[in-house]
Every structure is written in structure tokens, then in C-alpha cells.
Amino acid sequence: MGSPFDAPLTKGLLVAGPFDKLTISSANTMKILSIETSCDETAMAVVVAKGGLRKPRFKVLKNIVSSQIEVHRPYGGVFPMLAKREHIKNLPIVLNDLKLSEKNMKEIDVIAVTVGPGLEPALWTGINFSKELANKVKKPLLGANHLEGHLYSPLLTLKELDKNARLPAVGLIVSGGHTILLVLKKIDEWKKIGETRDDAVGEAYDKVARMLGMPYPGGPEIEKVAKNGNPSAIHFPRPMIHHKNYDFSFSGLKTAVLYDIRDKKLTKKVRADVAASFQQAAIDVLVTKTMHAVEEYSAKSIFLGGGVAANSLLRKTLKKKAVEKRLELHVSEMKYSGDNAAMIAVAAYINHLKGKKLRITAQANLNL
Ligand code: KG4
């Protein structure tokens, strides 16, 4: 099918009419076409969701992520207007790459789109595209919270969630914009218990990488270079690690790195030691606070999601702690750690079943 951009863009148009009512089968099965454009990835997925809130299960039929990293890299970060331009260009291409026949499109029950948080111009491209598409193919449209997507991303690969065995759970969301700890009493019932007061952990990785002359995004670069470094070479601060709350602060750690390297010649060895020591400090804080929350809330499992969840030291350290405490660690598969649309389908499904409706408008500062 053609792109909704073939038609004139009717900004602000709301999906209305007979298809704004979404009825789902008694088996709670939904085939979802999901769209994500909150930052620098243009992503779409087709996901079959079933099992309801008791035993949610997901099958990802299609999952395409078109990354803009190469476009933003020369600038050392993501430029919102550049991201918007790239999303507008890429959305019809990605839709086309899904290769949905008319029959396939008929079988879609609902379209889901990220409404926030994220870069406002980037969010609008996905929202406008989804509205046009939903109107064109006469499907209902659901809004989804990107953070709930990260939170629920481990569900994409869990065969079955046995509620009784694994909940309550502690959830840790670690991305470029957020660092959040929460407690899930039920899969659709969570309470945020802490978040960063300044920089997100991914942001700290990106900024430290930049100081060390590494390209954007810095997380994977730091991780790579740190493999050859000594994590005990420099004792960086572990901000708020012993505070009696679940908030984080990473800006002091970043500044400590800045001061440490001020008078140093950045040889390969120095860069590796700084990267490894910084990473160790950041992960010590994340893991310690997560495990405190596990104790306090008697959690039976841990959910880990977000771009930084791709970090192997974080995964390994949390896994070790989880095994020690006989907990399950539910971590998003690598391909679902960073931004993707499959997780948006999961968030939309769970929210829909719990009866929560998000406004279909860009909500740049939406939180949990
Ligand atoms: O979730 P995400 O893709 O986008 C946001 O919602 O922000 O997260 C991106 C962040 C970036 O800061 C990136 O540097 C970080 O995740 N990241 C990593 C790794 N891979 C990506 N940080 C540490 N280690 C990694 N392997």
C-alpha cells in the first residue's frame, strides 16, 4: 500500500468514527501494528498479543528499526529537527519494508503509537503518520508510553508470566533520558519508587564517552573500551548509593570523570581505565539500589529494560545478584533493549486491557 504521506497531512486530526471503538476477542488476542519515533530510531512492528493481564504473551511477527545514528553522529547527539526530517523520510519506507499485503492489513486489530516521552518534533511525525494510516485503513489508534515500553520489553521474550511465582517485581528502566526504579505489584499495577534527579545513566555514558573522544552513542563505546581497562584503577564516587531512598544522581559522577582526566594525557590505557572505572561506579549504584528495593518490597523478580540494559556488565552483575537471592531476572533481549516498536505494542496492549487511555498528542515530558 502507499504511504499515508501520499495524502495531505491533516495535522491534529483525531481518529474518530466507527473505528474508534476497539473490541477485542474473548481470548484477549490482538494483532497490533506499532510505531515508534520518539528519538532517533524510526521503528515499526507487528505483534500478536494474547493471554490478557493474567498471562500476557507476545509473538513478534515483524520488527524493523531504522536507525538515524549515522546522521546524528557528526553532531555528537540527537538534533530534534534533524530527527523529524529523517522520520518523515523513513516512516513510509519502513511501512513498505513490513510488506503488509491488503489481507495482512485487514487482520490488524489496532495501530499503536508512542505519544511520549521524547523529542516533540520526532513524536509528532509518528503520531501524524499513525493518524493518517489509521484513518486510511480504518483501524483504531492507541497511544503508548515509551517508558512502559521499556519496562515491559522483557515480556516480549518471556514464554509465560506466571504471576504468582514472579510478582511482585522490581523494575529498573535505564535509558538515555531516564533512570527509574519501580515496583510492580501486578503486571499492570506499578508504583514508581525513585528516579534520577539529574542526568540519566545513559546520558552519563554518552557525556563521559564524549569527554574521552568517543563517538555518539557513548554507551556501547564505553563498554567496548572498558573491557581492556581496570575497573578499580580510579575510585569514582557512587552518588546516593547509601541514601535511604531510590533516587539516583549521575551528574556528580560525570563531573568527577571530567576532573580526573583534566590533566591526564588520554592514552589508550588511561581511556580504558577511566571507562572501566566510570562504568563500575555507575553499575554499582544501579545494582545496589535495585537490590535494596528487592529486599524492601520482597520482590520475586527483577525487570530490566532500556538502552543501557544492553550493557553486559549490568546484565551480568544483576544476574549474579538475582541468582544469589533466588530471583528471576527478566531482561529484554538485546534487540528489544534499545528503542523499538515491538515494546510499544506490549505497552499499548497492557494499557488497553487495564482501561488506561493516552491522549494521541505529543507529550514530550510524559513520565510514569
Ligand atoms: O532506550 P534508548 O535506546 O533510548 C532512550 O529512550 O533514551 O537508550 C539509549 C541510551 C544511550 O544513552 C546509549 O548510550 C545507551 O542507551 N546504551 C548503552 C549501551 N547501549 C546503549 N549504555 C551502556 N552500555 C551499552 N551497551
Ligand code: ZN
Ligand atoms: Zn527509549
